[in-house]
Amino acid sequence: MRAKLLSWSLFASLIHGASIASAGVAIPSDVSVDVQASQSTNLHPGDRVTFTVTATNHGPSVISEWAFRSAPIYDELDLGTTSTDCFGQFFVSVVDLENSFYYNLNWYPPHEPVLVGQSIVCHVSMDYTTYAPPVYEFGYSLSSYLSDLDPSNNASFIALTRAAAPPLAVPATSGSSLTALFLVLAIAARMRTCRVVSKEVQGSGVNSL
Known part of the structure; x- marks a missing residue:
């Protein structure tokens, strides 16, 4: 689904989400969520990150309804670059x-129907942005209007780490530059010595008078 479709469905998704979120649904089974990233370290602005979201029904019952929501996104990931192969409904909410x-x-x-032991997989790709902090955790969890038999495995997050800033480059000094620098220092030292000697001579002249 392209970003245009995501933005087009935003208004409708807000209404849909509000209508089901108030209901509250108990899933008669244990559902787990796992999130992996194609790249999670040494990230630079513009890098494309693909998240693989895997949801599994661990039983004991066959289920037919589940839904998942991502971690909050402020500016860390560019929603305008979103692409996904998630089947069903996939939309943005604010x-x-x-x-x-x-x-x-x-x-x-x-x-x-999702059988016991069955998993479904969804891929979501977005570009990493300049606004992301040094470490940003992104992931998915079972939507808050749902509950299952074991909430301990209902969410999965992965830390996205920004690449360290490169060290400041110190320009190399050539042999000729070093020679010129030495000559300047030598001349400066010579001039300082001359000034000191001159002051001493002047002082001696005053004392002789």
């Missing part, structure tokens, strides 16, 4: 705070 706001990426797989 959380409005008092003085700011952030985005979530939501994934609602189709309401189809």
